[in-house]
Amino acid sequence: MSGDAGVVEGPLHGYHHETYVVPLPGRPGEAEPVRWKCREPRPGLLWFDRRCFASEEELLRALQGRIEGIPDLIQAGSAGLQRFIEGETLGTLYGSGGGIPSSLLGQIVSLFGQLARVRPDSLTAERTCTSVYRAAEGDSDGFLERLILFTEEEVYQRNMPDFKGLFCDLGLDEVSFEKLRECVSGLTRRPFHLLHADLHRENFVVDGMGRLWTIDWELAMFGDPLYDLATHLYLMRYPRDQEDLMVEQWCEAVESESVVPGSSDGWEKDLPKLLDFKRAQSVFTDVIRTALSLEEEERTADASLLARAGDRIRQVLSAATVPLGIKVPAEESVTAALGRWCEERAESAGVMAGAAVPGGA
Structure with missing residues (x-):
């Protein structure tokens, strides 16, 4: 090209x-x-999140002129290309846990307002999520249940053959999902609109003029707008005062811009529930990713490496004790569980390699 x-x-x-x-x-x-x-x-x-649109590029084309600060597209033969946004990510400029300038916070709030105007019946981009994972309009409870079901079936159960022992050692089982459903049920109905569903610091790019661009729309979906706010707060790790300000301004933006009123209804009761879901969801994804990172390091016997991995897992478990109804194992228990998983993986890989070699044992 x-x-x-x-x-x-x-x-x-x-x-x-x-x-x-x-x-x-x-x-x-x-x-x-x-x-x-x-x-x-x-x-x-491994994919741990739903894909609800057939093509990110097709979605971006449909959003041109409706959402500001998204990449342009061109077609080069059979390849759809996104414009590379020149600048620095928000995470590079302002690390996790730190505050961001009010001018950038205002642009994020404006993005939420624009998303609130995109209703399910107003977008032509092809949707591929199956009816099993698609809730009826305004059914916030059903929307969250389908997110839980996806985590249960596509993250927990699908990876059970490789992680059953580790899940068990950490106290994660089917009962965990029963507890989660009890903890987060009873959401207020809210009209659905477009959600980015992955608004963290590395998906915002600040250009040389101070303009904020939003990238990586592949997890976008239609659903409960409060879920987008909860995901954003969970991933951004704002200082408490800025988090409170974001919630306040988000409510104003979605209520003033939404085609259908009621986008922020019941937020005081429901936002903590949706944050609990995000904490619970992260347990299963982070356990798998952390364990696989040990395998990739090929230094699984390194005690310090196991200890650091164990500490990461204990942190995510600690954050989700209430929604999953679990107790956090002792530090040495988590480290030992990771060590056993690594040994079993190494033994399994050795057996498979031997079986692949003629005469191998």
């Missing part, structure tokens, strides 16, 4: 996609080449 393979950058760092940046001649009025990104999912990866 560029005419010079030497100017192509990549693959860029990222978990889910292999991404390359390609400079192409600018459009009329643009003197300099413009950089575009070409990416596709990495094969063989």
Whole structure:
């Protein structure tokens, strides 16, 4: 595409996609080449979140002119390219747990207001989520139940063959999901609209003019608007005063911009429940990712490595004791459980390698 393979950058760092940046001649009025990104999912990866749209690029095309600060797109042959946003991520500029300038906070609030105007019947982008995971309009309880069901079936049960022993050692089982449902049920009905569903600091890019851009729309869905706020708060880790301000301004934005009133109804009661769900959901994803990171390190006998991994797992377990109805195992118990899992994986890999070699034991 560029005419010079030497100017192509990549693959860029990222978990889910292999991404390359390609400079192409600018459009009329643009003197300099413009950089575009070409990416596709990495094969063989674990996915822990629902995909509700057939194509992120198709969604972005449908949102042009409706949502500000999203990447432009061009079609280059069979490849759909997103414009590479030049700037720094919010996480690079303002790390997790720190406050952000009011000008940027205001732009995030404005984004929520724009999302509130995009109703399920007003968007042409193809949706692929099955009826099993799609709740009826306004059924916030049903929406959350389907998120729980996805975590239970596609994260917990699907990975049971590889992680059953570790889950058991950490006190995670089917009862955990029963407790979670009891803890978070009874949500107020709210009209559904478009959710980004992954608004964290690395998905915001600040350009040289101080404008905020929102990237990575692949987890977008239609659903309870309060879930988008809960996910945002959970991932951003605002200081308490700024978190309170965001909640206040979010309520004003979605109520004033939403096509249907009531987007913030019952938030005082329901926001803690949705945050509890996010804490519970993270337990299963973080346990799997942390264990796999040990396997990738290939230094599983390193006691300090196991200890650090055990500490990460105990932190996520501690945050979810109430919604999952669990007790956090002692530090040495978690470390020992991770050690056993690593040993079992190594033994299993050895058996499979032996079976693949003629005459192997």
